Amino acid sequence: MSLLSDLINLNLSETTDKVIAEYIWIGGSGMDVRSKAKTLPGPVSHPSELPKWNYDGSSTGQAPGQDSEVILYPQAIFRDPFRRGKNILVMCDTYTPAGEPIPTNKRYAAAKVFSHPEVASKEPWYGIEQEYTLLQKDVNWPIGWPVGGYPGPQGPYYCGVGADKSFGRDVVDAHYKACLYAGINISGINGEVMPGQWEFQVGPSVGISAGDELWVARYILERITEIAGIALSFDPKPIQGDWNGAGAHTNYSTNSMRGDGGFEVIKKAIEKLGLKHKEHIAAYGEGNERRLTGRHETADINTFLWGVANRGASIRVGRDTEKAGKGYFEDRRPASNMDPYTVTSMIAETTILWKP
Structure with missing residues (x-):
């Protein structure tokens, strides 16, 4: 060897x-x-x-x-x-x-949106929070879970430390460093609410680069789990019951949102997203209805609402953005298996190009 x-x-x-x-x-x-x-x-x-x-x-x-x-x-x-x-x-x-x-080929249509002069002039920034689940390969069950059984209830696992709370950290850290080596703008990692579930964040990335970087980060993760003999799942609800699902929360801003008076621009953008809620949900990932139930830090799939610091909303605005009067917002609706080319370009098209 x-x-x-x-x-x-x-x-x-x-x-x-x-x-x-x-x-x-x-x-x-x-x-x-x-x-x-x-x-x-x-x-x-x-x-x-x-x-x-x-x-x-x-x-x-x-x-x-x-x-x-x-x-x-x-x-x-x-x-x-x-x-x-x-x-x-x-x-x-x-x-x-x-x-x-x-x-x-979802990239082609996304590139057309991002090359539109009106979109390019707004310099759309994205930060995508990619959640995923690591599975025992032969039994298709999360790592760290007893085969055919369940661990203790959620609570100690989110950002947890210790052999009884954190499972797969070697894979996660290998992925983190490999992405930095590759030149991907990976901005962090953390353990998620369900044991065996993790998250990495890509961004801030501009325009089409967000999709390119997230797809290559996914590829690198697939390769690392292949080496480790662990299966990788992007299913938005890998375990039914009282367990968190997996999303790809998409943080977004334009230069006018980041500038003075940006909070008003953000509110107008959120209003437009609400008017096209059904169209976005239809493009935000397969099986998302199993995740967006109104429980486990989600809004119901049929309901559009936004709020400051509200993780049970469709759109969350951070406290810092509210306080500064400018910044970004988070679309919490995309599923973990969403196509980042589709989601990022659709957000830009709705908030910048679409005229209700």
Whole structure:
């Protein structure tokens, strides 16, 4: 095993200028992250320097067998924390050979929103709180839980410390450092309310970068749990009953919200979000109705309400924002399995471009 480890950790820069690029994309389910590697003749610093590539879309549920080729367009580059050196991770989106975005390419539509002059001028910032659950691989049950049984009730686990309260910290810390190495703007981690559940935060990130960074952070987490022999779940309600679900709370602001008088801008934006509540809920993740019950720090899925410091609201405004009269707000409705391209662009489109 030591020889295998030595080979995995070989420093290629000592013997070759070639680098490995791991092309990453999203498969047909909308949550299955896929990747494959390509050797490049030398280091690159911008996605435009990378070649397009293709894959078998019939094997990912994205193309028929008789016309299976899907084309990968490189969009964002990150350092590779697994191969290290000058090797890179490449976030891609997906197109037909004719250059049309395939139906599961959510990035294309989001990029159109974020490139709109009115949206770009508002400099939309996002901070996404990604919750997830670590599972015992063979039994599909949260780590730290007795197989087929339940731990003590919620209370001691949130941000908890100790072998009887915190499960999977080695995976979480490995992910934290790997994201920082990659160049992802990960801003923190914490243990969540349900044992075996954790959260990481990405941001503040501007525009389309929020989606790119969150997807690559998810990819890195999938790879680390693969190494650890642990299964990863983004299900918004992995355990039924008196247990918290998993969300992807999305914090948002524009330059006018962050400036003097911003609280009034925030209130107008929240009013617009309320008018399009059903449309947002429909795009905020599969199975979200199991999570948004009005219990466990959620608002009911059919009810839109906002409040200051209210974690039982659809939209929460922080005390600091209220006190300063400017800042940001938190959309607490997105599920843990939401598509960040869809959610971030939809918030921008509703609050900036939509005219009721």
